[in-house]
Amino acid sequence: MNYFPLLMNIDYKKVVIVGGGHVARQKVEALLPTKALVIVISPAVTEKLQQYINEGLVTWKEKAFEPADLDDASLIFAVTNDQEVNNAVEEAAQHWQLLSRADAKGRVDFINPAVVRRGDFVLAVSTSGASPGLTRQVKTDLEEQFGVHYAQYVSFLKEARQRILQMSKGDVKKQLLAELVDPQLLQWMEQGEKQKCEAWLQQRIGEKR
Numbered sequence: 539m540n541y542f543p544l545l546m547n548i549d550y551k552k553v554v555i556v557g558g559g560h561v562a563r564q565k566v567e568a569l570l571p572t573k574a575l576v577i578v579i580s581p582a583v584t585e586k587l588q589q590y591i592n593e594g595l596v597t598w599k600e601k602a603f604e605p606a607d608l609d610d611a612s613l614i615f616a617v618t619n620d621q622e623v624n625n626a627v628e629e630a631a632q633h634w635q636l637l638s639r640a641d642a643k644g645r646v647d648f649i650n651p652a653v654v655r656r657g658d659f660v661l662a663v664s665t666s667g668a669s670p671g672l673t674r675q676v677k678t679d680l681e682e683q684f685g686v687h688y689a690q691y692v693s694f695l696k697e698a699r700q701r702i703l704q705m706s707k708g709d710v711k712k713q714l715l716a717e718l719v720d721p722q723l724l725q726w727m728e729q730g731e732k733q734k735c736e737a738w739l740q741q742r743i744g745e746k747r
């Protein structure tokens with residue numbers, strides 16, 4: 539299957555997760571960085587999910603699934619351990635609602651990549667469902683390869699790019715934007731020397747004005 543990868547803005551949209559087990563917890567954790575309105579439908583939830591519910595990060599409806607639970611949901615996760623219940627969720631989902639089934643059966647509108655977040659820098663991995671184990675392994679490798687300093691690095695690149703776009707034109711702008719991905723900047727950021735990056739930018743912008 540050739541899936542279409544995208545980054546979706548789901549802020550303030552309703553997301554319904556049917557099931558309250560370990561897979562439901564994974565989905566909730568993937569959604570926490572967003573402002574989606576997350577509702578868990580399940581007679582029972584894991585300890586970690588209970589913690590998120592207590593903190594008000596997620597709403598829990600302590601009950602077995604019913605079709606009306608899907609009303610107004612933009613995204614639906616059928617993640618119970620009961621195929622019949624997941625089938626019932628699929629049957630109740632409208633064509634305009636995007637459905638994901640953790641058992642990878644029946645209708646599959648989307649699947650979930652493994653995600654490494656470093657601020658605005660997002661790395662997503664998938665084997666299109668072929669091997670979730672390999673996906674997990676590659677994610678672990680990426681976590682090591684792209685350390686937490688990437689968040690600050692990409693934040694600097696964002697600000698620097700805005701400044702370049704405002705201050706320069708044409709070929710100068712193009713050249714400055716190309717120079718911005720200089721590996722030296724990444725190295726300074728990794729060493730905690732953000733001020734060197736700032737000075738570098740000041741100098742470049744000054745020279746080209």
Ligand SMILES: C[C@@]1(CC(=O)O)C2=NC(=C\c3[nH]c(c(CCC(=O)O)c3CC(=O)O)Cc3[nH]c(c(CC(=O)O)c3CCC(=O)O)/C=C3\N/C(=C\2)[C@@H](CCC(=O)O)[C@]3(C)CC(=O)O)/[C@H]1CCC(=O)O
Binds near residue numbers: 651666668
């Ligand atoms: C990425 C991640 C994100 C997430 O779950 O949100 C994710 N699976 C993760 C881990 C993981 N899942 C499983 C294992 C055990 C090893 C194994 O079975 O190989 C491990 C490894 C581990 O946990 O270490 C078991 C498993 N997974 C699926 C089935 C059903 C089936 O294949 O039939 C079964 C068998 C269930 C059973 O037998 O009962 C199905 C799917 N799992 C997907 C995503 C989608 C395709 C991903 C892709 O394209 O590669 C897809 C198709 C649907 C979906 O759920 O979206 C998360 C990464 C961890 C992370 O982020 O840290």
Ligand SMILES: NC(=O)c1ccc[n+]([C@@H]2O[C@H](COP(=O)([O-])OP(=O)(O)OC[C@H]3O[C@@H](n4cnc5c(N)ncnc54)[C@H](O)[C@@H]3O)[C@@H](O)[C@H]2O)c1
Binds near residue numbers: 581618
């Ligand atoms: N995508 C993945 O990464 C992945 C990984 C492992 C397993 N799976 C699949 O996901 C399924 C769930 O795995 P899990 O480890 O979370 O299982 P689990 O047993 O930990 O949790 C199942 C949850 O479903 C709830 N549930 C049962 N009947 C329900 C109903 N009628 N209405 C609402 N909720 C109901 C239970 O209360 C429980 O909270 C597995 O059966 C498997 O098919 C997917």
